[in-house]
Amino acid sequence: GQNIDQPTEMTATEGAIVQINCTYQTSGFNGLFWYQQHAGEAPTFLSYNVLDGLEEKGRFSSFLSRSKGYSYLLLKELQMKDSASYLCAVFSGYSTLTFGKGTMLLVSP
Amino acid sequence: GAVVSQHPSRVICKSGTSVKIECRSLDFQATTMFWYRQFPKQSLMLMATSNEGSKATYEQGVEKDKFLINHASLTLSTLTVTSAHPEDSSFYICSARTSSDFYEQYFGPGTRLTVT
Numbered sequence: 001g002q003n004i005d006q007p008t009e010m011t012a013t014e015g016a017i018v019q020i021n022c023t024y025q026t027s028g029f030n031g032l033f034w035y036q037q038h039a040g041e042a043p044t045f046l047s048y049n050v051l052d053g054l055e056e057k058g059r060f061s062s063f064l065s066r067s068k069g070y071s072y073l074l075l076k077e078l079q080m081k082d083s084a085s086y087l088c089a090v091f092s093g094y095s096t097l098t099f100g101k102g103t104m105l106l107v108s109p
Numbered sequence: 110g111a112v113v114s115q116h117p118s119r120v121i122c123k124s125g126t127s128v129k130i131e132c133r134s135l136d137f138q139a140t141t142m143f144w145y146r147q148f149p150k151q152s153l154m155l156m157a158t159s160n161e162g163s164k165a166t167y168e169q170g171v172e173k174d175k176f177l178i179n180h181a182s183l184t185l186s187t188l189t190v191t192s193a194h195p196e197d198s199s200f201y202i203c204s205a206r207t208s209s210d211f212y213e214q215y216f217g218p219g220t221r222l223t224v225t
Contacts (some may be wrong), residue, residue: 004152031212042202042216043153087153091212095141100153 004100006088009107011079015054020073020103024086033089034073037102043087047074056108075105083107112136113205116218122193122224130188130220132203138183139205141216144176147200179202193224 004024012018024032030070031050035043049055049064049071061074073086085102112135122128132142141160145153157173158164159180167173177189186205190197200221204214 040200040219042219044216045213048169048212089153094157095158095206097153097214099141101150101152109185 001063002090002092002098004088004098006086006103008035008101009104009106011107011108014078014107014109016018016078017076018078018105019107020075020086020088021029022071022073022100024069024071024088024090026069026090026092026098028092029066029090030093031091032062032070032071033087033090033091033097034060035087037085037087039085046086048091053103064065078107079109080107110216112206113139113217115203116144116222118218119221120125120223122222124194124224125192127189128222130190130194130201130203130222132186132188132217134205134215135182137205137207137215138181139186140183140208141206142180142186142188143204143206144178144188145202145204145216147202147219148169153202156188165221190222193222195224198222198224 006022034046037043046064054063059076064071086105087102088100089097114133116131144156147153156171157165157167159178165178181184202219203217
């Protein structure tokens with residue numbers, strides 16, 4: 001089966017750094033996605049990790065450790081617009097994306 | 110590029126009626142489309158995978174006779190919720206993948222279905 005865990009909620013202040021963790025146990029692993037989802041909207045792509053290590057893309061970075069079944073999304077210089085749900089999703093099999101329940105991030109002034 | 114649209118964005122229907130949701134890839138050919146359902150504060154759950162010109166593959170627990178999926182062309186897939194009930198009220202999201210991009214799925218903006 002597939003099991004993906006991430007914290008339900010996190011809070012942070014504007015300008016700070018926040019790390020959202022994701023652990024997974026899945027049958028088959030081809031890669032891990034991070035998506036951002038604002039309420040009532042579709043997810044938007046943030047990052048995709050296939051190999052171990054850190055991928056940096058502007059204010060957002062994502063890390064993967066396949067041996068530990070662990071990933072994190074790092075958000076720097078937080079802005080109010082970063083308040084959203086962040087979804088960790090594992091890509092397995094031929095085309096299956098399995099999503100975690102998402103971490104609701106609230107950025108306060 | 111890689112834009113996916115859904116129509117309608119919101120729909121309210123009465124219990125027992127059927128509702129059709131369209132998913133279109135606007136600037137690329139989508140060989141595979143996916144339908145997800147998301148309940149409030151829950152994860153996106155894959156309902157079915159459809160390949161153009163063939164029958165959809167449904168996930169365990171999803172009734173194929175209730176959720177009819179048609180992927181008649183490389184740019185259009187439809188999901189019909191038949192005999193809708195209040196428990197079918199949810200956020201339905203489609204995504205599409207090209208034949209050349211194995212990993213990435215491009216998501217539509219979602220359809221909010223409310224069954225009264």
